[in-house]
Structures are given as structure tokens and as C-alpha cells.
Amino acid sequence: MKNRSKLFLLSVLLVLFQPSFAQTKRIIYKESLQDFPNPERGFYIPFGTSTEEFKPLDKDVLLSYRRQPQQPGKASYSFFCSLIYRAYRLERFKKSPIDADFLQKIQNDFNTARSAGIKLILRFSYTDKTHTGDCPDEYKICPPYGDASKPVVLAHIAQLKPLLTKNADVIAVLQMGFIGIWGENYFTDYFGDASMNQLGVIPDSSWHDRNEVLTALLNALPSDRMVQVRTPQIKQRFVKGPNAPVTTLAMSEKEAYSQSAIARVGFHNDCFLASADDYGTFYDYGNSSSKRGPANETLRRYFEQDSHYTAIGGETCDDAFSPQNDCAPVGRAEQEMAAMHYSYLNAAYNNTVNNDWQSDGCMAKIRRNLGYRFVLEEAVLPTKARRGQSITCQINVKNVGYASPYNPRPLQLILRHKGTGALTVLASQTDVRKWFSGPIRWQESFSLPAKLQSGQYELLLNLPDAYASLANRPEYSVRLANETVWEPATGYNRLNHTLTVEP
Template structure:
């Protein structure tokens, strides 16, 4: 029989460490509680924060550059920006101009695979979006600045292109943070489109049932092109209502529940990208109602905002700012409510490169540093308690997510025991779901049976939140760093709990 002794840590993260008896019914057991100090440092973490912008075309492919990606991670100033950001995410536009009526060439698919390989080696992840055009044609139409033809492709071509891309996306899902729906309309933003219903004043001013069905078919194809552990972001929240509940669904349709979240269903895998964050009362149509064959559009900003706020608690949300005219609303508190909006809509990432006028206002207004720290998750260790008995270890770890959102991709949560003499590691896995670690308190509480055959010795305890994919699991760049002083091990990607046990 093995005996386990708990040792006080040599270096405590905080100024106190209590050791209490386990009670008369737990003879031979000792409980130790360690408290931790939160950090205010801005540092990188995977799948969150300000992202950097990149684009390329099919026929004039400009590959991702490893050196540039390295500078993004270490910190650079965006074009037109008055601030510096460190980024682990890169938005990547793949512009398929000239391919609205034919298959994508094999060379492009090869180049696409090379891009993913470059990202993987650099320790970053991509947010891909495929589109046929990012150009507009002015004219004498109703809107003037943008007229038909818009330049996107018919549904048959879109679906055939998704089928071509599917093997590449499946093979490289480990470095896809999330995929944006794209394809439909100018910029792939699903609005100004030649084939999927023109809801602008240039066209029918609403969307009909067949338009919603066609869009849903494309969304379904994109969901199927990815593994079940990856999400697809859509530009218009109403599309999720129409996809889940049918073309006649109203803006008051129900949001996803906690029980439905992280289930791998299509409903649980549809997130949002708002590319006009705080640009108007409804963010330039983001939160608008576009009707159906049986209902004309109505004012639904409040209903759509409420739906998105509730639904986004458990899915990925990101985007960019697009206009500084909605000021002071899009400024820092108390004049504006930028931080509250990030919190209400559970933002994980935002474009660092656009719109500089809005982003720079946050630097001037004094809230940018807080936004940089809180985009996505920010997990802070509060305290940890360990209770030992022969061949077992019980752990209770209290954390707090002070960020705007939960992690949106699955990953294991492991308690590691590292032999101080041999450095050999034994891993114990918590039963938990990080995608439900929403803003607020998080508790890990579990009793473990220690692995058989562990040699006598002293073991350090560490908390490890590696990537969910085996290809990235041993790469520190893809592990979550906790926001505490004297905890992070940059060479391993582990969070040292500053506590030891001895097995005799």
C-alpha cells in the first residue's frame, strides 16, 4: 500500500496557505489549500483576442509568411492604429474571383493546405472566409454606391466549391479556430447577392422562403465540411432562427439553452460574426428582421439583440468595427457602452486592423487595455484544495472567468503529477466542459484514483488545458495560460499549482 503525503509548496503564489485536518473520519488524510494572486498582464492565449487581417486570391496566391505571423504573436501596431496588439488569430480572406462558374484549381487547394501548415508551425489559428468578390460597382441603382450584378456565384457552384474544400478543411481543422459562412454576396457577408435574395433597396427589400432555404442549404454544407467540434459563424443572426426553426420563424424564436450547448448538433455549432460592431442601433442591419414569404419585415432590433445575446453565451462571436459615426455609443464607458456590448454579446475576438477610427478611440478613452485582456476567456485561479488518502487524491480548484466569453472549442482539463526527480508526468482528467465556462465562477471538484505503479517520490501538481487535437496537444502555444502570477510555464504550456505531494 502506498502512503501519500502533502507538502507545502516551496514558493506560494499568495501570502497564505492553510493546512487543516480532514476530520476524525479521515484519519491519515490532510487537506491543503493554496490561494493565488491574479495577474493584470496582457498576454496571448489561443483562439481569442484581437485578430490580424490577411487576404489572397486564387490565381495570385500570396502565401502566409511565417516571419509575419511571428511578429503578430510578439506584438505589432495595426495599420492606422495608435496601439499595439499581440495576436494568435489571423482572419484569412480567400477571394475566388473568376470562379463563379467553374471548379477551383488543384493548385489553390495545395496552396490552401500550405497556409494551414504555416499557421500550425507558427502557433496561430486561422479564421477563414471564402468569397467571390470584395469589390463594389457604383451606378444609378437605388443605393448608388453598390449596384448589381454583385458578382457572387449560384448555389450549385457554391455547393460544388464547398465539396472541393471539405477534405482540406477536415484535415486542417486543428488550426481553424472557426469558419465563417462566406460565399454568399459581396465580401461573403450574405447581403448584397445576385442569387440568394437581395434584401436591399436595390432588390426585393426582404427575403423569401426559398432565399432562406437556399442560404440554409449552404450553411448546412459548411457545417458538414467541418468536424463536429468546429463552429461556423454567420453574418445575420436571423439565419440561425430560419435554419433551426424553418423559413417562417419569427424574430422572437428561442435561443439555445445551456443543455443544448456543446452537444455537437448543428444548432450548437452556429456562431456569429458582426462586422459592424456598434455602428448603429441595429449595427447596419445585423439585428434586422428580413421577413419571409408570409411576413414582411418589421422592426425587430430588440428581439434580435435579445436572441443573439442569449444564444451567443455558448457559441463563438467575433467581428470588426466598421463606422465611427455611432459615437458616443461605441466609445468607452461611461459616455459609451463598448465594454458592456462586448460582454452582452460574448465576444471572443475582433479585427485589430479595421476600423482604426473606432479602435483608436478606445485607446484614447482608456478602455482598450481592458478590452485586450477580456476578449474571449480570461481564467483566473482563486484557490485550490487537495485531500489525500492511500492511492487517491481529491482536488477542488476554484477559478473565475473574468473574460467576455467561454472558450468555444473543446479541450481537456488535466491535473498533472510531475515527478520532481525523473520529470515523468502522470495525467488525471477532470470531467468538465470548458465550452460552458461562461463569465463567472468555475469550480473543478473531483476525486482521482492514482495510476498504479507510480514510483515513490515527490510530485508537483500542475493544471493543463491543452488543445483538443493530438497534433497540437504538446505545443505550449496552443495551451491556455491562466491569468495568475508565478504560475505559467512557457516551455511546457502547464500552469504550476505550486503544490507538491509525496508518494512513499
């Protein structure tokens, strides 16, 4: 801490001697421990629906999620919610196109989410029913499973593409889905059953079929949106082909955020801390030339490294792995979320696990730290400048969250005239997706417009949504975790500083 203070003092002195600065002021900010909603992160509430019994999203219900603490189901904890999981089960269309009526219902849901200031985690599947029998699977889930063939899946993705493109602004992330029971890419009739009910491995031809579906999903979304897959091996064999070993290297920082396929595939772990390998999440399912087998440590390392740059979420599913899934010091729940960069988790399932975090005392921190949480610490800001002059701002921020934002987001320095209220927006070149967990030293120069009105200006930071349709909606702007900073009416964060602009 002392070293950081010395470094900051040195940087202050350097700034003071820059020619572009006549005067500067150092400001200290106070962290807030308040729980509040922020876009694309936190605990989510699931809303599944189907073609047989469709239930539309309700605007009033969604509005209440952001405004009032929620406590769904058997949860012993409450939270503000800005994310919902929207699952569509397409059981009526296993052998036919999606009809126009159901496509319109999906569009209506997008409209409702947008009007309520909510974003969606999306998944499509064909079945959530299981049946038992005399089959080799250890859980006695037996075929036929009830999903759809590859031609049907690809045709449905083509039908959904216009909707996904049109409504990408309110899509936080799309999960691969489509294949297998629950869309989890495991028990499937058509894409290589990953259980022991058939070959005991996923053959090369099935890996190719899965890759074709994932390619179609990536193509169905704008290039600034990600698709999550259920296991790390699915990404490895998508990027490097069916023969990719579990030792395949994770994505590098250079590859991240490039809008390439490798940069746009994240993970959803739907059995977080449920067993030593999270019920097969970290497992090698083989191929045409190799057997299935354990790969827990290797795939966990891959997940930890790759997740640094992608969208990560999921849910708990079983409390059998207690006390490992509990709070520290006996458990490693927070340690795992931080190491694997979790942005969101399900609040409705499984609360035999989640409720332990409440009773053991770490839930408050988990609520705050899922995803990103930016805290202003110190700033050195100019107090006077002339029109047309370049000003330099130096701000120290700390991301105390487990992850950085996974979708693109502008960063703006806003000058608001104290007399007229006129706004001048100065765009930063900084990519806040690279504001990873830990300390961030942000320094940037901005050119003031040559015709800027003279007078006193408040300085504010704005991190709005990247889409023009949402850019002026405060619900979709990032709130900094500080006292006396947030403006709920505008979505701006006050720097509590005044700049005087002279002619």
C-alpha cells in the same frame, strides 16, 4: 466578498474531514494583469488573398505575432496575436471548379499556420468589389454584384471539405461566407438580395438555398467546429425554417455543445456598435409572406442568449455611433462585448473606433478580456496520498473574460516527479467550455495509479488543444492569468504545490 470567503472556509473544513484526505493545504494565488496570447481569442490581424493575386502566409511574420506586440495599420494600441483572419476570394472560379494548384496553396497556408502556432478564422467569397448606379439601395451599391450560383458554391464546398477536415486543428472557426459581396450574405445575385434593389425581402426559396449552403459547410467540418453566420436571423431561419419569427427562442444550455447543427452555429458581427442596429445586423429581412422591418431589441436579446454557447467575433466598421461605441461611462463598448460574449475582434478595421478605446482608457481591459481569461484564486490540495488512492482537488477559478472557450479543450491534472521528471496525466471530466464568465468552483476526485512511483510530485494544470497534432504544443495551451504559474516551455500552469505519494 465576505460571504465568498465564508463559503470557501466551510468547503475547506468539509474537505479536511473527507476520509481520503490525510492532510491538505490551502493555497492563495495572485492575479496577473499582464497581456499575453492565448489560443482562439483576442484581437486578430486580417490577411485577405485571392485567386488573381495570391499571397501566401509567411511563417516568420506569423511567429512574430505571438512573440512581439503588434500595432497594425493605423492602430494606436499594441497586442499579442494568436489568431489571424484568412479570407480567400475565389473570383477565377465563379463558373468552374477550384483548380488543384489553388487547393494546394490553401493547404500550404494551413501548414504555415500550424508551424507558427497560429489559428485561423476562415472565410471564402467571390467578390469584394462594389459599383454604384441608379438603384434603390441607400448606399448606392447596385447589382450585378458578382457572386456565384448555388450549384457552384456547393461544388466548391465539396472540394474544400477534405482540406477543412484534414486541417480542423488550426481552424478556430469558419465563417459562412460564399454568398454576396465580401461573403456577408447581403448583396447577392443568386440567394435573395437583402437590400431594396430587388424584392425588398428574402423569399422563402432563397432562405432554403442559404440553409442548404450552411448545411453543406457544417457537413464539411468535423462536428467539433463551428460556422459563424452574419446575422442572428440567418441562424433562426436555418434552425426553424424560412417562416421562423424574430421571437424564435435562443439555444438552451441543454442543446449547447451537443455537436448538433443548432449548437454549431455562431455569429460574426462586422459592424459592431456602428449604429443602433449595427447597420442591419439586428433587422428582420422578411420572407415570402412577411415584410422587412426593425427588430433591434428582439434580435439583440436573442444574440445575447445564444452567444453564451457559441463562437462570437467580428469588427467595428464606422465611428458614426459615438459616443455609444466608446468606453464607459459615456459609451457601452465593454458592456456590449460582455453581454454578447465576444471572443475576438479585428485590429486593423475600423481604428477610428478602436483607437478611442485606447485614448479613453479601456483598451487594456478589452485586450485582456476578449474571450476567456481564467484566474486561479484559491485551492485546497492534498499534501499526502497513497498509490491507488483517490485524491480530491478543490480549486476556485474566476473567468474575468467576456466568454468561455468555444471549441472543446481537455483539462488535465499533471503530477511531475521532482526527482525523475516523470509525468502522470490525470484526465478531468470537466468541460471548460462551461467555465462561463464569473466565479467557478471546480472540485474533482482523481484516482492515483496503483503502480505510481513513490516520492514528491509537483501538481500542474494543463489545458492543451483537443487535437493530438497540437496537444504537446505550448502555443496552443491555455495560460492562466496568474503570477508565478505559467511554464512557457511546457504549456503547463503550476499550482505551486507538492504532493507526496507514499507506497
